[in-house]
Amino acid sequence: MELINRYLQAVKFWLPKNQKQDIIAELAEDLRSQIEDREAELGRKLNESEVADLLKQRGRPVLVANRYRPQQHLIGPVLFPIYLFVLEVVAAFYLLPWILVWITVAIFRPVHPGQSLIATIGSFWTSFWPMAFLHGRKHHHRIRDSRESSGQVQVYGAVGPAQTAAGPRSQPDTAFHLGHGVDCEHSVLQLVAVVGRRALVPDAHSLGRCNRHPGADLAVLLLGLFAAWSGEHSGFCSQCFPSLLDIGASRVSPLVRWRRFRDLLADEGQHCSGDQCRKRRSGKNRSGRTRDQLVGGKIVSLGGRCLRTHRPEQRVSDHPRSVQ
Amino acid sequence: MTQSINNGNDSLLENLRLELRRGCLVLAVLAELRNEQYGYTLRKGLAERGLEVDEGTLYPLLRRLETQGLLASEWREEDKRNKRFYKISRDGKLVLKQLLAEWQAIGQSLEGILKESGHGAH
Numbered sequence: 001m002e003l004i005n006r007y008l009q010a011v012k013f014w015l016p017k018n019q020k021q022d023i024i025a026e027l028a029e030d031l032r033s034q035i036e037d038r039e040a041e042l043g044r045k046l047n048e049s050e051v052a053d054l055l056k057q058r059g060r061p062v063l064v065a066n067r068y069r070p071q072q073h074l075i076g077p078v079l080f081p082i083y084l085f086v087l088e089v090v091a092a093f094y095l096l097p098w099i100l101v102w103i104t105v106a107i108f109r110p111v112h113p114g115q116s117l118i119a120t121i122g123s124f125w126t127s128f129w130p131m132a133f134l135h136g137r138k139h140h141h142r143i144r145d146s147r148e149s150s151g152q153v154q155v156y157g158a159v160g161p162a163q164t165a166a167g168p169r170s171q172p173d174t175a176f177h178l179g180h181g182v183d184c185e186h187s188v189l190q191l192v193a194v195v196g197r198r199a200l201v202p203d204a205h206s207l208g209r210c211n212r213h214p215g216a217d218l219a220v221l222l223l224g225l226f227a228a229w230s231g232e233h234s235g236f237c238s239q240c241f242p243s244l245l246d247i248g249a250s251r252v253s254p255l256v257r258w259r260r261f262r263d264l265l266a267d268e269g270q271h272c273s274g275d276q277c278r279k280r281r282s283g284k285n286r287s288g289r290t291r292d293q294l295v296g297g298k299i300v301s302l303g304g305r306c307l308r309t310h311r312p313e314q315r316v317s318d319h320p321r322s323v324q
Numbered sequence: 325m326t327q328s329i330n331n332g333n334d335s336l337l338e339n340l341r342l343e344l345r346r347g348c349l350v351l352a353v354l355a356e357l358r359n360e361q362y363g364y365t366l367r368k369g370l371a372e373r374g375l376e377v378d379e380g381t382l383y384p385l386l387r388r389l390e391t392q393g394l395l396a397s398e399w400r401e402e403d404k405r406n407k408r409f410y411k412i413s414r415d416g417k418l419v420l421k422q423l424l425a426e427w428q429a430i431g432q433s434l435e436g437i438l439k440e441s442g443h444g445a446h
């Protein structure tokens with residue numbers, strides 16, 4: 001009986017709060033009835049291993065409890081094609097430039113070749129996940145009903161973003177400078193951004209404006225989130241999807257505010273004091289409050305305070321990895 | 325290779341079979357609960373008639389049908405034990421009647437289709 005109680009407690013842990021007692025009472029009754037029936041058949045009491053077998057037949061507590069939960073989908077079948085489309089577009093405009101950047105970094109990085117290679121492989125893996133996702137999806141379609149393949153898709157889908165999330169802070173800095181403040185990585189991304197923007201932004205606009213379907217809203221929200229997040233790390237998406245960022249801004253306003261706050265902290269002490277920016281600082285809206293300004297997808301002013309960053313020449317040349 | 329194809333077919337067949345049974349199960353449960361029963365006896369009754377259902381499927385289904393107003397339930401003591409008894413509600417009876425009509429119509433249509441294509445059900 002102790003075994004049954006432990007099993008029921010384990011199931012109870014996973015059940016919805018408001019139904020725990022009721023469901024457990026019913027399950028307990030069903031188990032006891034089944035045991036009594038079995039004992040009547042055998043003409044003796046069940047031993048512990050037989051009870052354990054009976055419980056094993058019922059399945060893992062978490063799975064048993066899961067059947068009592070309402071069916072919930074993070075992305076339902078209706079939204080999934082849009083979600084997938086968004087992922088594919090993002091992957092297509094994200095993977096290739098990063099491969100090029102990392103190959104370039106591997107060739108030109110002025111450190112020990114071994115260290116450079118390891119760092120590059122590590123960094124490359126960070127950008128590898130979109131390709132892994134696409135591969136996983138292809139595999140998933142080929143053997144649609146195989147549990148193994150869907151497991152692979154999940155692994156591909158989960159490992160990559162986790163790496164990406166952890167990567168930008170833990171991996172070695174792969175950006176390097178060619179002198180005169182030209183950030184090579186950023187330049188390549190800007191080049192790709194021009195192409196990517198032309199291809200993607202009209203679609204994003206049509207999703208945001210014309211479609212009243214909730215799926216379209218979610219797709220724009222996801223893109224907005226990605227753009228905000230990615231802009232945080234590389235500046236790439238803030239170049240690539242400025243309009244998208246605008247569309248999603250109202251929906252991801254807490255994130256955008258956080259981003260502004262980060263910008264403020266990061267740029268502290270590097271504010272422009274030129275005449276042009278003074279004019280911007282004095283800009284006020286109709287209610288008399290100073291306004292934030294968004295130029296080229298970047299916030300240059302927060303509450304009338306200039307946030308535009310200038311890179312003095314000497315700062316760049318002082319950089320230890322600069323190529324003179 | 326052949327074995328993997330067979331395994332694939334087995335799992336496909338199992339999925340299709342479950343899909344086919346899922347709809348029938350609601351009908352069977354509603355029909356069976358025209359007489360009041362508690363969960364375990366209902367499960368046994370269905371199994372004796374050739375429709376085995378595991379408890380992980382049956383109890384959530386009973387709760388769902390009750391939420392939808394097709395079943396009514398109450399806790400009552402029997403043999404010194406508290407048991408939850410289920411019975412079909414008035415709405416449930418109405419739905420059952422309509423579902424049975426639908427079921428018979430589907431059965432007739434399917435029978436006609438199978439006869440035409442020479443795969444008569446024996």
